[in-house]
Amino acid sequence: MATEKRQLTAHDWAAAALTAMGRGGAAAVAVEPLSKVLGATRGSFYWHFSSRGDLVRAALALWERRETEDVIAWVEAVDGPRERLRTLLLGALRRTSGPSAEVELALQASVDDPDVAEALARVTARRLEYLAAQFAALGHDDADARERAVMAYSAFLGHTQLVHATPSLAPSGDDLAGYADRWIARLTEDAPVPAVGGAR
Template sequence: MVNETTRLSAQDWARAALKAMADGGLAAVAVEPLARTLGVTKGSFYAHYRNRDELIEAALAEWVRTHGEGGLAEFAAIADPARRLRELLTTVVRSVQPLAPSVHLSLLGDRNDPRVGAAIREVNRARLELMTRTYRELGLPPARAAHRARIAYAAILGLLHLAQTDEDPPGSAALSNEATTLFLPS
């Protein structure tokens, strides 16, 4: 909890809104409960945002920044495509935590909101482009690389979905080894 004398940034509020979204979608983003969670008054909110919609837009922009192209930059910089894919799959699979809330999955319930739909499309686009490029660099023809990327990404989202209800999943090391074996072209 933040001390009342601590000044929160707009980004602090956006990150708190993202956590709320992970727990309950757009409906969970409300100023007063967020202020209580952050340990401040709602006046702190109004120092950064005019209204809830601005906060939602900032939170979605933060999610796109950290989970889209910007969040993938370290992987995109890996020159060897096999190593890039292995590290990407290992990192993603190991980050999936049992029963952990997910911004991505929670936002799907609000996908008809134009802001949410655009954010999901942008994150999906960045991830699929990186994976498709990687498969192309591994020697797959363009159409096959795009299909392989889509299937691998669907598997990742499926693991994320399973983690929402699976209290006793297989170990992440075993899953990441299996993912690497399954999705690296032979």
């Protein structure tokens, strides 16, 4: 007796589209190939989405949630801004290879797609806002906190590209924690001593 196939959800389609983006950017999202990958019909696609553009936007929303909002929620469980910065940077550096990094790089290369450009702008602004808030909690004024946030984010993007292009030249393994610590030390130097009880 044949087993009935599981009914696909919009999330299944979005996740498959996001995987395709990691391999070939936004242009790699096409209904027919994804239907074959998922073992589904085009009818399944149109049950959830009215167009390919809707699917692309759903995949980008999934990426935004996974790689930004979920990460921020995870880091928020860490006590204190300096430790949150270290945890965030070290976690980001450890994710500069594999599927997450592939999607990040592919989206950066697909910025000519309006939907991708909009998602990248939104995600970058959110990430920089969160980083700047951590530096501000350490006592830096708004302009300085923003500058340090940009430097930290640039370190992440640069490391991602370095691992992608010339992995043998990038810190890895046991060296990565020390590398992250030195980055955080440089980025937080000259921070005023927090008030009694520490900055939270």
